[in-house]
Amino acid sequence: MIAFVAAIMMCCQPLADDPPRPKVQMQSALFSHSAPPGGKTQIAVRLIIPKGWHIYWIDPGEAGTPTTLDITTPPGVTAGVPIWSRPKRITDPAGTLIGYEGQALALVPLQVSADVEPGSILDIAVKADWLICRKACYLGGAEQVERLRIGRDSGASRTVATWMVGMSMPRPLAKRPDTQIHINDAAMTIEGPLGSAGQQVEFIARHVPGMEYGKQSLSVNGGRFKLVVPYHHRRGDSMGRPPAVQGLLTEGRTTADPCWTINQTIAVPSPHKEGDHK
Amino acid sequence: MIKHFFAWGAALVIASAAAAQPRLNPPPPAKAGAAVGKAAPAFTLTDIDGKTHNLSDYTGKVVVLEWFNAGCPWSGKKSPRSVHATGRVKNLVSEAKKAQPEIIYLLIDSSANRDKETVIKENKAARDEFGIKQPILIDHDGKVGKAYGAKTTPHMFVIGPDGKLMYAGAFGERQVKKGDKDDNFVINAINKMKAGEPVEPAQTRPWGCGVKYN
Numbered sequence: 001m002i003a004f005v006a007a008i009m010m011c012c013q014p015l016a017d018d019p020p021r022p023k024v025q026m027q028s029a030l031f032s033h034s035a036p037p038g039g040k041t042q043i044a045v046r047l048i049i050p051k052g053w054h055i056y057w058i059d060p061g062e063a064g065t066p067t068t069l070d071i072t073t074p075p076g077v078t079a080g081v082p083i084w085s086r087p088k089r090i091t092d093p094a095g096t097l098i099g100y101e102g103q104a105l106a107l108v109p110l111q112v113s114a115d116v117e118p119g120s121i122l123d124i125a126v127k128a129d130w131l132i133c134r135k136a137c138y139l140g141g142a143e144q145v146e147r148l149r150i151g152r153d154s155g156a157s158r159t160v161a162t163w164m165v166g167m168s169m170p171r172p173l174a175k176r177p178d179t180q181i182h183i184n185d186a187a188m189t190i191e192g193p194l195g196s197a198g199q200q201v202e203f204i205a206r207h208v209p210g211m212e213y214g215k216q217s218l219s220v221n222g223g224r225f226k227l228v229v230p231y232h233h234r235r236g237d238s239m240g241r242p243p244a245v246q247g248l249l250t251e252g253r254t255t256a257d258p259c260w261t262i263n264q265t266i267a268v269p270s271p272h273k274e275g276d277h278k
Numbered sequence: 279m280i281k282h283f284f285a286w287g288a289a290l291v292i293a294s295a296a297a298a299q300p301r302l303n304p305p306p307p308a309k310a311g312a313a314v315g316k317a318a319p320a321f322t323l324t325d326i327d328g329k330t331h332n333l334s335d336y337t338g339k340v341v342v343l344e345w346f347n348a349g350c351p352w353s354g355k356k357s358p359r360s361v362h363a364t365g366r367v368k369n370l371v372s373e374a375k376k377a378q379p380e381i382i383y384l385l386i387d388s389s390a391n392r393d394k395e396t397v398i399k400e401n402k403a404a405r406d407e408f409g410i411k412q413p414i415l416i417d418h419d420g421k422v423g424k425a426y427g428a429k430t431t432p433h434m435f436v437i438g439p440d441g442k443l444m445y446a447g448a449f450g451e452r453q454v455k456k457g458d459k460d461d462n463f464v465i466n467a468i469n470k471m472k473a474g475e476p477v478e479p480a481q482t483r484p485w486g487c488g489v490k491y492n
Binding site: 060062063064065092093094095097131133135136137138139207209210234236237238239 | 349350351352357359391420429430452476478479480481482483484485486487488489490491492
């Protein structure tokens with residue numbers, strides 16, 4: 001018996017330098033606990049990451065895998081595309097990563113059909129999957145269910161409002177005042193007034209097959225910035241996807257500073273264009 | 279066009295520096311690693327059984343390199359996503375041999391987050407657990423991994439019989455649902471090479487755990 005217990009202990013003990021498996025805590029909450037037929041709400045998903053570890057944005061950067069959300073809704077409710085809080089660049093021996101340390105927040109729009117019976121209660125299931133890394137990597141995941149009551153809008157949840165403190169949620173660049181974006185066949189240029197977060201303005205790219213970015217350059221003059229992001233499109237590596245510039249324009253240094261979504265399709269270069277990968 | 283592109287990029291950088299304006303912090307990393315269409319970096323590595331492998335030994339054959347880590351759940355660790363535990367590598371090798379019977383398939387482990395002896399011990403355990411038949415080469419100082427620009431486990435490289443790098447990037451689609459075809463970019467490259475067609479895609483974004491260079 002003693003030998004058996006000893007054998008079990010030996011086989012199941014981690015190696016001396018094996019870091020303990022990190023535990024990501026997932027929380028979810030509805031933006032409003034009830035919504036009327038034909039109305040809208042959001043489900044918020046918060047991931048709390050242990051100190052020293054990171055998980056990845058929807059584009060992990062040079063290594064890693066994206067954190068994913070799967071929302072299962074009953075008939076009468078449809079879920080939109082999740083909006084993830086501003087990530088940060090993380091320097092790793094494998095390259096520059098894009099991800100989260102501390103916490104991540106996602107908001108998923110929910111649309112209620114006009115024909116849903118008032119008074120009904122609908123279950124919205126949330127499933128998140130992530131890769132969490134430090135010196136080692138572990139896959140993780142969690143599932144939760146939130147109950148949405150169909151009826152008069154109950155107003156914003158205090159829980160979600162609390163979670164959003166200190167988190168920057170991206171908004172479309174078109175909503176940034178007096179800001180212009182120009183795309184040609186070699187570069188994207190964004191010009192606009194500096195915001196309250198100061199002179200740090202940067203583009204974080206979201207990977208589109210075949211798109212490769214050069215070094216971005218920033219100039220500031222008279223309270224305005226100009227950011228130029230050169231790119232190259234390798235048609236042969238695009239796997240049939242049209243060329244597009246996707247990502248975030250970030251201001252300031254912290255994940256609480258503003259960020260803006262960019263999603264611009266580029267006019268398809270002519271097939272004989274020099275430099276395209278054949 | 280590529281030269282023009284980077285020359286233009288460099289000009290932008292110089293121009294912005296000359297204007298003494300604030301610079302990005304941190305700047306995007308410069309591209310490093312082996313280039314598709316160019317000669318694959320030469321290497322000499324020893325496998326976990328002590329046998330030495332020179333890339334030059336395999337001239338005239340198609341060589342596939344797979345960056346490997348026995349502790350990564352996408353690579354050599356038992357997990358529902360692992361390319362070894364799920365049999366995706368076995369399928370790849372089997373398909374590749376139909377097109378290139380003499381294909382050389384090498385796994386390379388550049389992990390330095392554990393001592394070399396532990397890495398070898400873990401690789402031997404993974405080999406036994408998943409029935410890996412291919413040599414596992416140890417690159418403990420990471421020189422070969424960095425020369426190739428290996429970022430993830432898995433990260434795949436296909437070298438043609440003439441020693442040129444023909445494909446660099448992902449193993450295939452990250453996740454394959456049950457019943458769906460496993461669109462493997464390595465098989466695609468090997469088949470295109472056999473057919474004498476351009477390899478497309480020749481570069482894709484790899485996924486997996488970051489290579490543990492330290």
